[in-house]
Amino acid sequence: MNWDRVKEKLEILADAAKYDVSCSSSGSKRKNPDKMLGDSSGMGICHTYTEDGRCVSLLKILLTNHCIYDCLYCVSRKSNDIKRAAFTVDEVIDLTIGFYRRNYIEGLFLSSGIFKNADYTMERLVRIAKKLREEHRFNGYIHLKTIPGASNELMRQAGAYADRLSVNMELPTVSGLKLLAPEKDHKEMIKPMESIKNDIIQFRSERKLIKSTPKFAPAGQSSQLIIGATNESDLEVIQTSTSLYKNFNLKRVYYSGYVPVLAHQNLPQLGTPVPLVRENRLYQTDWLMRFYQFDASEIVNEKHPNLDLEIDPKLSWALRNREFFPVDIQTADLHAILRIPGVGVKSAKKIIAARRFGRLDMKTLKKFGIAINRAKYFMVAGKNKPLVEWESDNLRRLILQHSSSKYRGNFSNQLSLFS
Amino acid sequence: MNQVVFENTFDGLLTSVFEIYAQKLVDVDLIPEGNDCELFFRKKVRVATDLEKSRRVQDQIIKYLGKNGLKSLWKATLTETPTIGQTIFEVIRYMLQRKTNVLADFGNPSVLTLHEALKKLSRERHRMTAFVRFQRASDGTYCAIISPDFDVLPIIADHFKSRYADQKWMIFDTKRKYGIYYDLKEVYPVELNQPSADLTPSGSCITLDESEEGFQNLWKSYFKATNIASRRNIKLHLQHVPKRYWKYLTEKAKD
Known part of the structure; x- marks a missing residue:
């Protein structure tokens, strides 16, 4: 090398x-x-x-950062004056195997700028995955980014070698996509998700009948939404991710706080802080939907289109729905216990x-890992007296006084980003 | 107050539990050998390990806690906490009182202490599956050095055996002065300075493969390049990768 x-x-x-x-x-079991x-x-x-x-689990690289597209939010856009490079197929393979054998990584996450056209690019990605699996007997994790517009046949091959496939939506709204990536078409981006979903369903049902049917993308598919590049509301973000989970059976939707990399009238100014708190609140919302039996509309809706940055979305919901409380931990069902602010899934089961x-x-209860400073106002347990008669606004103030957010320093400038 | 001193193995501990019941000792303090001290006005009982007695206690444990429960009790001893024997004894005693699987009773202080120990152990185990950094020796063996908070080698062996099935590897615990070695077939415990035909001289891997430095440098470059400076969050970084683990992490080594 x-x-x-x-x-x-x-x-x-x-x-x-x-x-x-x-x-x-x-999400992938490979024995x-x-x-x-x-x-x-x-x-x-x-x-x-x-x-x-941030966690480093995979060797996350692009095959090349040459790209025919000029999406404003992306560092690799055509018009950006940066160094360009491209790996050969064997270089990617040697890196993956060399890192894996030393226990640096769980596997490869390969994506690419689009060179020539979608099929040409996708074919290279698939070739690397195929060679890793067939020639190098690599049985670790492979995540391939699929290139919108690539043929269904290539997509199917990708699923045969990869554990996970992803198609990044990038912008949560159609109008945002038009503004920042006018060359891309919303429908074209959704198409591969539909095709992957159908292939996954088909392979799964065949596997039920014939055990020897090969696995197809066993860790499913995921997508990513960029947050804060356009003036989308949290409601719009959550609506988009909900529809992705529902319509395409996605395993995960990731939220990526926009990092300003370009001065442009359609983008937040350079130097604008990365919206870390908002990103965190969106993930918390995502968790409430996936693990806490919440419906998206309970957390954000027309009346409350944006998440409260100062408090977590479950506490926010609890303060808006005081009639649900107090919850008696000796008698309530799991569903109700999961709704107590400060109680996580593990503690609820305990x-x-x-x-x-x-x-x-x-x-x-404190030893179970429950955040008592929030939970105590909402539950009946031991000698605890929940503050049932307190106004929500006062309760909110009281809780904030007795907690310290690690994000406190970030609030002021983020709230006024687009106002 | 009775002080019961057991040989510091799982069987030793369970033999003591057997003796406590057989001799009807009350108000006992279970202490591993080497941690006991001379005390006035206290009866001290030294228990010699007896596999048959240990097995009979194990049968009782399996009856109420299942095989997984027994395994949990054994695992807890890997934390090497001097008081863990006492905790395990209390859990067994509580189990014999309630005659049911008390491991679900997180409200019981001893059960909770046991679970906390297991949680710490499992975190350390997980860290070691993550933070082991193999270096390729000239004979092709991949070697790593660790010094974990707890004795986790017995519970990470299977993970590495399954994952790196096609390469020889060795992981050495410098704190406990033993290692595990995989020869493409089985995993064996090894001790340093015990010459073995399959190991490089002196039982440790000393001459590195010529590609090793190259890969280490690439990994360091990757670690730097994949960081997003505008999201810098050292507090979170340290929470995930506490400093005591840095000495064996390639990406944290000075250039």
Whole structure:
């Protein structure tokens, strides 16, 4: 290997790929009975964390950052004056195997700028995945980004080698896409998701009948929405992700706070802080929908189109729905316990398991990992007195006084971003 | 107050539990050998390990807690906390009182302490599956050094055996001075300075493969390039990668 040349390419093509926030290596069970290289247990592993606190699980690179498109939000856009590079197929393979054998990574996340056309680009990505699997007996995780406009046949091949496929929506609204990526068509972007979804369903049902049917994208598909590049509301973001989860059976929708990389009249000014708090609140909302039995419309709706940045969305919901509380932890069902602010899924299950043995007091609940400073106002437990008669506004103030948000310094400038 | 001193193994601990019931000892304090001290006015019982007695206790545990429950109790001893024996004894005693699977009773202080120990252990185990950094030796063996908070080698062996089935590897725990070695077939415990035919001289991997430095540099470059400076969050970074693990992380090594 030409170490210096590969190092230079790696620096350029990892830098270009890093704005894709997906790092998940979970959801795929690959056993390894035939002494191949690698396995995955279904649980991902973060092998390290960058200084921005993000997990590094996969070797996340672009095959090339040459691109025929000129999307305003993207560093690799055609008109941007940056260094360009392209890996060869074998360079990507050597890096993946070399890193994997040293336990640096769970696998490869390969994406690419679009060169020549969609099929040409997609064919290269598929070729790398195929060679890894067939020639190098690589059994680790592979995530391929699919290129909108690539043929269904290539998409199907990609699914045969990859654990996960993703199509990035990037902009949560159709108008945002028109504004920042006028060459791209909303419908064209949705098409591959539809095709992947149908293939997944077809392969699954065939596998039920014939065990030897090969796996197809066993970790499903995911997508990403950029937050804060256009003036979309949280309601619009959540509506888009809800429809993605529902219509295309997506495993994950990622939210990527826009990092200003270009001065342009249609974009937030350079130097605008990355909307980290908003990104966090959107993920919390996403979790409430996926793990806490919340419906999207309970959290954001026409009346409340934006998430409260100062408090988490569950607390926000609780303060708007005081009639639901207090919840008695000795008798309430899981659904109701999950709605208590400060109670997570694990603690909720612990409560259900432990209360069969007797009454649970506040001290014990605290040891379960419950955030008592929020939960105590909403639940009946031990000698705890929930503040049922307090006005929500006062309660909100009280809770804020007794908590310190790690994001406190970020509030002022973010709230006024588009006003 | 009775002080029961057991040989510091799982069987040793369970033998002591057996003796406590057989001798009808009350108000006991279970202490692993080496952690005991001379005390006045206290009866001290030293228990020698007896596999048959341990097995009988294990049968009782399996009866109420299942095989997984037994495994959990064993795992908890890997934390090496001096008081873990006492905690396990209390859980067994509570189990024999209630005659049911008390591991679900998170409200019981001993059960909760046990779960907390298991949680810490599982976190350390997970970290070691993540933070092990193999270096390729000239003979093709991949070697790593760790010094985990707990004795996790017995519970990470399967993970590495399944994942790196087609390469020889060794992971050495410098704190506990033993390692595990995989020879493409099985995983064996190894001790340093014990010459073995399949290992490089002196039992450790010393001469590195010529590609090793190149890959380490690439990994460092990748680690830097994939960071987003405008999202810098050192507090979160340190929470995920505490400093005590840095010494073995390639990407954290100084250039």
